[in-house]
Amino acid sequence: MTAAFIAHAVLFSSWAAHIPYVKAQLGLSDAALGTALFGAPVGSLLATLLSHWALPRWGSHRLVPITVAGYACVGVTVGLATSGPLLFLALALWGMFQGALDVAMNTQAATVERVAQAPIMSRFHGMWSVGALLGAVIGAGSVSAGIGLTAQLAVLGVVVLVVVEALTRHLIPDARPAAVDSDAGPAKRAWLNRTVAVLGAVAFASFLCEGAATDWSANYLHDVVGAGPGVSALSYAAYTLMMVVTRFGALRLHSRVSARRLLPALALLAAVGMSVTLATADPVVSVIGFAGLGAGVALLVPTAFSAAYSASSAGSAIALVATTGWVGYLLGPPLIGHLAGWVGLSAALITIPVMISVAGAVIGCTGAFDAADEFHRDVMT
Numbered sequence: 191m192t193a194a195f196i197a198h199a200v201l202f203s204s205w206a207a208h209i210p211y212v213k214a215q216l217g218l219s220d221a222a223l224g225t226a227l228f229g230a231p232v233g234s235l236l237a238t239l240l241s242h243w244a245l246p247r248w249g250s251h252r253l254v255p256i257t258v259a260g261y262a263c264v265g266v267t268v269g270l271a272t273s274g275p276l277l278f279l280a281l282a283l284w285g286m287f288q289g290a291l292d293v294a295m296n297t298q299a300a301t302v303e304r305v306a307q308a309p310i311m312s313r314f315h316g317m318w319s320v321g322a323l324l325g326a327v328i329g330a331g332s333v334s335a336g337i338g339l340t341a342q343l344a345v346l347g348v349v350v351l352v353v354v355e356a357l358t359r360h361l362i363p364d365a366r367p368a369a370v371d372s373d374a375g376p377a378k379r380a381w382l383n384r385t386v387a388v389l390g391a392v393a394f395a396s397f398l399c400e401g402a403a404t405d406w407s408a409n410y411l412h413d414v415v416g417a418g419p420g421v422s423a424l425s426y427a428a429y430t431l432m433m434v435v436t437r438f439g440a441l442r443l444h445s446r447v448s449a450r451r452l453l454p455a456l457a458l459l460a461a462v463g464m465s466v467t468l469a470t471a472d473p474v475v476s477v478i479g480f481a482g483l484g485a486g487v488a489l490l491v492p493t494a495f496s497a498a499y500s501a502s503s504a505g506s507a508i509a510l511v512a513t514t515g516w517v518g519y520l521l522g523p524p525l526i527g528h529l530a531g532w533v534g535l536s537a538a539l540i541t542i543p544v545m546i547s548v549a550g551a552v553i554g555c556t557g558a559f560d561a562a563d564e565f566h567r568d569v570m571t
Contacts, residue, residue, distance in 0.1 A: 193354045194298075195318040195321060196320065198261070198321065199318045199319070200325035200346065201262065201265055207332070207333045208338075208339040212339065224524055225274065226274045226278045228278070228520075229277070231517045233283060233286035234520070237513060238510065241506075250293075250298040254295055258350065258358065261284070261350075264280075265343040267280040267283060269343055292516060295314075296314075297364060300499035300508065311496045312441070320434060385497075389507075390511045391552065392490055396490035400487055403426070405523035406535070408422040410476065411473060428484065431481070436485045450554065453550065457490070457553070461543040461547040462482070463478065463479040464542050467480065494559070
């Protein structure tokens, strides 16, 4: 499963460096590019409907290899697009496989977590963060070497097909029943369950902050703070490093503090750090602030997936939480961009501490994450 998480991150993040060149080649305006990029979240929404139907019937152990194959093969269509509408359609198709794989692999990870009797979901997400960094490096290197997007994604797709498909042949059947009734089955209850809705809202807030940090952290330090390129790049590096460290240290953290207390405390750390960052506009403080944000959001989504697995029909619940989160990730950067055009980048980035504070308050004041706490207590005793 580790290979699937890495592949999921590497493929999509590797194309980010090519976006300016795709825009120039297709002759797209900023608005036209924004419309084309919206294809990915549209595809993710379609993946929710498909996963909601397919997972309870076939199980994540069958869907992970299928969605990995589709995700690896369809990526080349993005590079082959010759117009804005075709780019939208290619990204929608790619986003559909990306979203479906995200749901399937997180469901399988939660199944593995239960079999292993250890809260290891955050470690899988830690490897996703490592994969995202690797993909960004591959994309930047390909652009520097003059390697086109189609060739890059074709090579990566072949590697993913060979490696990941070989490592996902013997996955574990989901613990939840596979059969679904037409009207009153578990899938329907998952969509109507208030707990799952809260988990989805937290995932949306967390992913929105992650997307905003990914696309705007370096811009903030460069354009607002006045830092040089090297220091500006450190903001995202510090953010990612702390996210990885926190995710790999989650097992030790959860053994000492319950998720219902730990997650709001980390969210508070992120909110305070970002608030001080935006108030001072200092290079060193900003790097530290974005590092605090990485620690603050690191465990929100992995723990939400773990709680969703127990909240209702596993596949359907994770499908809702995963896709709601990814919509936040993909909508966050353009939202910040539009707000920045109206009120300035510093004021627009206030969205981050506000969203993370709301997420922390919701976690502390509701029982949505109680299932995750119960699981942690069971495996630690």
